[in-house]
Structure formats: C-alpha cells, structure tokens
Amino acid sequence: MMASAAYVGDFTVDDILSRKDADGVTVADALEIIGYRGDSAVGAQKFSSFIELHIEQGPILEAEGKTIGVVDSGQGLLWYDGRITGFESHAGSTPMRLRRDALATLSEIVLAMETIAKKHGPNAVGTIGEAVIAKPSRNVIPGEIAFTVDCRSADAAIMDALDADLRAATAEISARRKVEVALDLIWRKAPTRFDPKLVDAVEAAAKKLGFSHRRITSGAGHDACNLNTRIPAAMVFVPCKDGVSHNELEDATQADCTAGANVLMHTVLALAGVAS
C-alpha cells in the first residue's frame, strides 16, 4: 500500500522511497533493480475511479456460502511503535521482587490489548505482531524490547476508545512495574466509506451475473482504501479457504476468482457506459 499512500499524499514520495526492508534495501533501490522506477511524477496520472478485486482475507463469505463480497467499507487503523525499558540483570541472582523485566511488562501489554479489543468487539481487533528483545540471553532478565501494535475498527468512535484504553493500560502497567514504556502512534488511518455509486455498480454486476453476494466490510487495508480519500473507489471480494491470509496456506478456488474477475470487468464496463 506504500505506492497508493504516496499517490494520495499520506506519506511523501521521498519517505516511501527511503523505507528499507529487513536486509537494508530501500524501495528506491528495489525499483531501480527491477527497472520499475519511472520518471513521471507521482500523482500525475489521473483516474476517474478505482475498483479493486481481492480475496476476503476473512471467514465470512465462505461461512455464508456467498461468492461475491460487495465491499462498502474498510476498517480504520492505528499503528504504534513501542519501546519498553526495564533493567537487564542476572536471572539467577536477582530476586523476583527487585526485577524490572521488560518481557513480563510486554506480556501484560499483549494480554491487555487482547482484553481491550474483545471488550470493544466484535467490530475491533488489536495485535502485537513484532517484539524484539534487545540483547536476548537465556540467563538474563530482558531489559529492553521494541514492539509494534496494530488496532483496527470500522467505527471511528471505537478507534478512539481502543487508543484511550491501550494508553491507560500501558501507563498503569508501566507505573506498577517501574518500567518505562514509550508508545508512539505512527499512523492513524480513518475508516473507509467506499463511494456509494461504485458500490451499487459492483452489486448490480454481481446480480446481473447471477452470483450470490452480500455487503461486507474489509478487515484488511487495501490500495482502494488509500485511493478512496481522493477518487471514488470500491472493491470486490471473493471467498478464501478458512479465512486464512498472510500465511502460505492462503487459497481461493479458480471458480471464485473467475467470478470476481467477471464482476470487476462488468462493473468497469457499466461505469464506462459500454454495453456488456
């Protein structure tokens, strides 16, 4: 989603080009290497609208036996970078009561995030996906941990509540354990309401082609969510096996993918005023 974020101006082009992967390769370098770094200005190319086809990445369509998801909304997102600073000391000779254990602190934050997301559910999720102990050793109490947090909801008021509850829980844990916790919000993306005319067009195409369908909210973020802030956008979902995504087991049937591609094509043809 970095390219669409740069297109709409959520991040500058230079910022995106300077981002590095785990091996230290920047986006700029990677684009050069594959010959994809063009010379036209980002944003110069204009679009009348944007329709995106994707697997659902969730369990709803499969569970309800529907072929097409007519995506009318997308979850908003809160991304945080966190850092815990406790105190490294010897695992054998440091009494339990004198410890300032960064991993025990993180553990409380992880479980608090889970409790908070459930409390505001079902329209809320919260995840700690990354956690790295600075100098891990079998017989040393962890002193410093970097971690990330991802919170989402399709409801802006719930996003505010997730943020407030996470900050309150973190402050309480930090004070009680005498361990410093920094929690920086690095990205807040508002919930997406896709363009009603385009959503209707996707629904009409699914109906015309005779596919079972339902309105649905996207749990994941997509280029369409970024672009929707500048140009009319919508999405077409197809089911995926067991709702699994971001996992090598991710799967979708050829029949469902074909159905999705046909809905995409007929939506575009209808919007372009071309007879089907």
Place this chain on the structure above:
Amino acid sequence: MMASAAYVGDFTVDDILSRKDADGVTVADALEIIGYRGDSAVGAQKFSSFIELHIEQGPILEAEGKTIGVVDSGQGLLWYDGRITGFESHAGSTPMRLRRDALATLSEIVLAMETIAKKHGPNAVGTIGEAVIAKPSRNVIPGEIAFTVDCRSADAAIMDALDADLRAATAEISARRKVEVALDLIWRKAPTRFDPKLVDAVEAAAKKLGFSHRRITSGAGHDACNLNTRIPAAMVFVPCKDGVSHNELEDATQADCTAGANVLMHTVLALAGVAS
C-alpha cells in the same frame, strides 16, 4: 561454565567443542583462533580442591554492609527450550475469537512463570530471557515463537515444584488457547552444597583478616558448582554495586576486590598448610 561442565563430564568434550555462538563460530574454532586449544585430555589435570572468587551478582552483601560472602551453597537450575505453534493470520481480518496467537500464549506463560516463582519464593526465581517470533510482521498475528526458560532454587524440592507448576500452567494455557506448546528440559543441575571443610577455611580466613562476613547462597551458577560434584570446592564473594550483574553497569570497589583476593590467598595457604 562450559569447560568445567566438560571437566566433570556433565557434557562431552565434543558436544562443548561443537557449540556455536550467534555468528556460527564453534568453541573449537574460537580456541584455535586464540591459540588456546591444547593437546592434553580434558580431565587429565587433577586438583585437590577449587576455590573461586567472584562478585556476588546480587544485592545482599551491599545491603548488609558485609565485605565477604562465605558461599556455602548454590542454586540448582532448570533450563528449558520452548516452542509455541499457533497460527499466522491477518491482523486486520481475523476476529479475536478465531485467533491462535503465539505471542499472547507466550505472554500467559511469562506471567505464569513469574507467579509460580513468587509463590515458591523467596528461595526461587524463574525467567524467560529469550523469545523470538519466527516471521514477525506488524500486521500478522504471530504464529510461531521459540523461547527459553531458566528456573532456580537452592532447594531440590522447590525445583521439583517449579517444574511441576510450570508444566501444569503451560498445559492449561496451551489447551485453552488451542495452541501447541513444547517445553523441553535441556539441563537440570542439582543445588550445590559446597565442601564444609573448605567453607570453614574461607570463613576462618575472612575472620583472621578482620573482614565483616556472612554465609551466603550463590544465585548464579559458577565453575565451582560444576567442579564441586567431583572435587571439594567453595567460593568467596565480594559485594557489587546495586546487586547488578550481566549488565554493563556491573561494578565493584577496588577495596572489596582486594579483600576478596586476600581471603582467597589466605584460604589456599591455610589449606596447603603454609604459614600466612
């Protein structure tokens, strides 16, 4: 402590020589590089006894204003390698109730370890010092984590209770979260009772030299603990600043180190029957 473990036969020499550091360098290679790989058989050199001088690595001597710790015992140790296998999935589109989150599972185990060690305290500690998420990503629920556990007590019955409670807690958490947890005991070292004659000799030397002193248990493991299983051993402790160890802030005064060295020398002279 690898060399003393090989000397007493807790691990084979080949096992120890094949161990690798984080850069993949084996102990055998490292010994060659620094010119320390000799040709005499491990265990060939015999000792009548072994006295080791060390900083306490804990807060007791400093808190009580004592110069010398007469170490009469050492904690036993349980080392485990753990692996959690949950299920990687998308942080945005996977509802909270469908998650099998390896990091939330680890978090419960970390806090259970803390509770169990406190329950059996003050003569017990438990630590998770290493935890590595297999494929960490900001927007992916962690699916697999490798971790290590270090439990200690100077009391063998408490060690058994720590082991039983940790296994029971892990089994309960694993079953409730439908996440697989493997917990392998890779090393069990019994508590150390240092040789009474040598301990008395250390105490007599401290008394003769006029240093304040007390009997103490070592929280950390030492070569003396390994060697004590084959030959008479004992230890001399001196205070360290704020009880800090395994941290770059580790510190001890020159006066305390000198006192410890003098107690060590006079203990050895007395054991050798040489007049002071």
